[in-house]
Amino acid sequence: MNHATTTWSLPRALSFLLFVVGLLGVVSLPGCQSYDQLIEKDELCGQRWADYEAQLQRRYDLVPNLVNVVKGSAKHEAETLTKVTEARASATQIKLTGDDFTDPAKMAAFQKAQEGLKGSLSRLLVANEQYPDLKANQSFRDLQVQLEGTENRILRSREQYNEAVKQYNSELKKIKGQAINKATGKPFKERVYFTASAESQAAPKVSF
Amino acid sequence: MPSPTVPAPESRARAALLRLACAALVWVLGLAFAPLAHAFAPPALEGPVTDNARVLSAADKARIGAKLLTFKAQSGHEVAVLTVSTLGGETVEDFSYKTARAWGLGAKGADDGVLLLVATGERKIRIETGKGVGGELTDVESARIIREYIGPELKGGRYAQGIEAGVDAILAKLSGAPAPPRPSGGGGGGGLFVLAFVVFFIALFAILVVLAIKRGGGGGGGGGGGGYYYDGGSSYSGGSDFSSGGGGSDFGGGGGDFGGGGASGDY
Numbered sequence: 001m002n003h004a005t006t007t008w009s010l011p012r013a014l015s016f017l018l019f020v021v022g023l024l025g026v027v028s029l030p031g032c033q034s035y036d037q038l039i040e041k042d043e044l045c046g047q048r049w050a051d052y053e054a055q056l057q058r059r060y061d062l063v064p065n066l067v068n069v070v071k072g073s074a075k076h077e078a079e080t081l082t083k084v085t086e087a088r089a090s091a092t093q094i095k096l097t098g099d100d101f102t103d104p105a106k107m108a109a110f111q112k113a114q115e116g117l118k119g120s121l122s123r124l125l126v127a128n129e130q131y132p133d134l135k136a137n138q139s140f141r142d143l144q145v146q147l148e149g150t151e152n153r154i155l156r157s158r159e160q161y162n163e164a165v166k167q168y169n170s171e172l173k174k175i176k177g178q179a180i181n182k183a184t185g186k187p188f189k190e191r192v193y194f195t196a197s198a199e200s201q202a203a204p205k206v207s208f
Numbered sequence: 209m210p211s212p213t214v215p216a217p218e219s220r221a222r223a224a225l226l227r228l229a230c231a232a233l234v235w236v237l238g239l240a241f242a243p244l245a246h247a248f249a250p251p252a253l254e255g256p257v258t259d260n261a262r263v264l265s266a267a268d269k270a271r272i273g274a275k276l277l278t279f280k281a282q283s284g285h286e287v288a289v290l291t292v293s294t295l296g297g298e299t300v301e302d303f304s305y306k307t308a309r310a311w312g313l314g315a316k317g318a319d320d321g322v323l324l325l326v327a328t329g330e331r332k333i334r335i336e337t338g339k340g341v342g343g344e345l346t347d348v349e350s351a352r353i354i355r356e357y358i359g360p361e362l363k364g365g366r367y368a369q370g371i372e373a374g375v376d377a378i379l380a381k382l383s384g385a386p387a388p389p390r391p392s393g394g395g396g397g398g399g400l401f402v403l404a405f406v407v408f409f410i411a412l413f414a415i416l417v418v419l420a421i422k423r424g425g426g427g428g429g430g431g432g433g434g435g436y437y438y439d440g441g442s443s444y445s446g447g448s449d450f451s452s453g454g455g456g457s458d459f460g461g462g463g464g465d466f467g468g469g470g471a472s473g474d475y
Contacts, residue, residue, distance in 0.1 A: 051467065142348045145471055149347030152301055156468030 034176040038188050041168035045191055048164045049101070052157040056091075056114065058150045063088045063121070066143050070124065073134040080124050087117040102189040111194065118154075121147065158194045165191045248298055250310040251290065253460045256280075261291035261328045263367035272372055275379070277459070285341070285382050286313045286462060287322045289371060293329050300325065300332040300472050314338045314464025321464040322382070324374055326362065333358055335378065337469040345381045351471035353377045361391050362475040 067081050091113045100106040125144060128134050135141075169190050171177050181188045251260055256276035257269045264272070276287050288311065295303045304325040313321025319340035326333055335350040357377045361370025373391040380388050 055467075142351075145348050145351040149350075149469060149471060152468040152470075154468075156305060156466070160467070 034171070034174075034180045035184065037171055038168070038177060038180065041164070041171050042188065045101070045161065045164045045168050048157065048161040049096075052154070052161050055150060055154045055157050059117065059121075059147070059154065060088060060092055062143060062147055062150060063117075066121070066124070066147065069137065069140045069143060070128060070134065073131055073137060073140070077124070077127055080120070080127050084117070084120045084124050087113075087120040091117040099189070101191045104192045107192040107194075118151065162193050165193055248296070248302070248306055250307040251292065253288070253311045255459055256287070257289045259289075259291050261293040261326070263291050263326070263328060264371070265368065268368040268372070272368075272375055275372075275375065279379050279383075280459070283383055284315065284318065285320045285322065285379075286315075286459065286464065287324070287375065287378055287382070288313055288460065289324045289326075289375065291326045291328065291367070291371075293327075295327045295330050295332070300327060300330065300334045301468070303327070304334045304336040304470070305466055305468060308336045308338070308466045311460045312463045313460055313466075314340065314462055316463035316465075319464045319466070321462070321466070322378060322470075324358075324371065324378065326358075326367070326371065328367075331362075331475050332472060333362065333374075333475060334472040335374075335470045336466060338464045339467040339469065340464070341382065342469050344384070345378060347469060347471050349381055351473065353381075354471060354473035356390055359473055359475045366391075 063084060067084060070077060070081060094110045094113050096106060096110055100110075125147070128140070172181065172188050172190060177188075251258060256273040257264065259269055272289060276289070280286050288308075290304075290307065292303075298306075304323055307325070308321060308323040311321075311323070313323060319338040321338040322341060322345065323336040324334075325336065333354050335345075335354060337345050337347075337350060353374055358370045358374035361367075361373060369391050373388070376388045380386065
């Protein structure tokens with residue numbers, strides 16, 4: 001009888017309460033850490049994306065200069081030049097914000113627009129191989145170097161974005177990450193990777 | 209006697225063992241083929257100059273290395289030289305980018321490292337610039353250094369001259385100094401070049417004369433022996449200088465980041 005019905009004395013209840021609070025603390029501390037980790041890794045993704053956008057901006061900025069230089073020397077490339085200008089316009093129109101990074105369709109559309117510009121630029125450079133005075137033009141050569149450098153930087157910033165996304169997504173997929181995401185009302189979503197397209201696999205080389 | 213009951217657990221144990229062995233085999237095979245799948249392992253960092261293609265003499269290596277260490281001490285910029293005999297199927301851009309990142313050239317945050325890579329098999333040159341040096345050493349400048357300073361020399365097989373001229377040009381750019389004169393092959397400004405050449409030879413002659421006089425005076429009794437001893441001394445000091453930087457964990461590993469900046473070229 002005495003054993004079955006345990007009467008709660010005050011000190012006993014207090015120590016039980018202390019135990020529960022302690023347990024909660026122990027459980028929630030790593031939870032908070034995990035939350036902070038998610039925030040941190042999401043932030044890094046954002047930073048990498050900004051780096052990537054800065055490199056895209058370099059590419060946009062090069063286009064008018066390139067068009068001007070080519071216009072002077074290559075009279076027959078009017079159509080190619082128009083295409084480049086159009087591709088630039090449509091590439092600058094799409095901007096990704098907020099939830100767009102978790103939307104595969106929006107990422108794909110963005111990527112397609114950027115690759116359209118890249119493709120038209122490389123076609124322009126290939127076409128220009130036929131104009132000897134253009135090839136000898138120092139400012140054209142410098143622009144070509146700048147463009148090659150920019151393409152390489154874009155490639156690297158895409159890779160670094162993907163690296164950051166990988167870190168973030170895998171943190172989110174961990175049990176701790178999932179639990180914390182549910183507990184806080186699912187503020188975190190998986191980010192979409194850049195996919196390697198056929199075009200980006202081929203090195204941005206100018207010569208045939 | 210216990211024969212009907214014993215085989216069951218034994219065979220089960222054997223099956224388990226077999227399964228374990230299979231798993232181990234798969235794991236080992238996976239380990240063995242993992243490098244094939246990833247393929248790239250950056251070469252080991254030996255100091256400011258890592259000459260895996262063996263195109264530099266010990267003296268060249270020590271001289272260029274000392275220059276790079278001095279520059280690092282003065283400006284904080286970490287500039288490394290790497291020669292390889294093959295890129296192992298990588299593009300020169302991938303090779304230099306991955307190596308520069310793995311080596312962590314430059315300080316974290318400042319990202320002020322530079323890697324000059326020469327691949328003798330593919331005859332490729334690349335200057336890889338850290339994220340923080342894009343303003344001082346632009347892609348266009350890097351391309352110009354490759355085209356005018358390094359390329360012509362390497363075409364003629366003069367690796368030490370080409371690499372040293374490239375290093376000089378890179379260091380000048382990074383410190384905001386005027387560009388150094390181009391090495392022999394450059395062409396360009398004819399008259400000025402000839403003049404520089406003449407001046408150089410006169411200076412060289414003068415230095416040789418002075419050295420000869422000094423050595424003659426200092427040598428006193430045994431001229432030949434004294435000279436030999438002196439040479440040994442100087443090469444020793446060069447060696448210790450290099451190892452003080454190369455041996456210490458001083459060079460590389462700073463965590464500087466790279467973002468694909470720089471330029472590539474052929475020779």
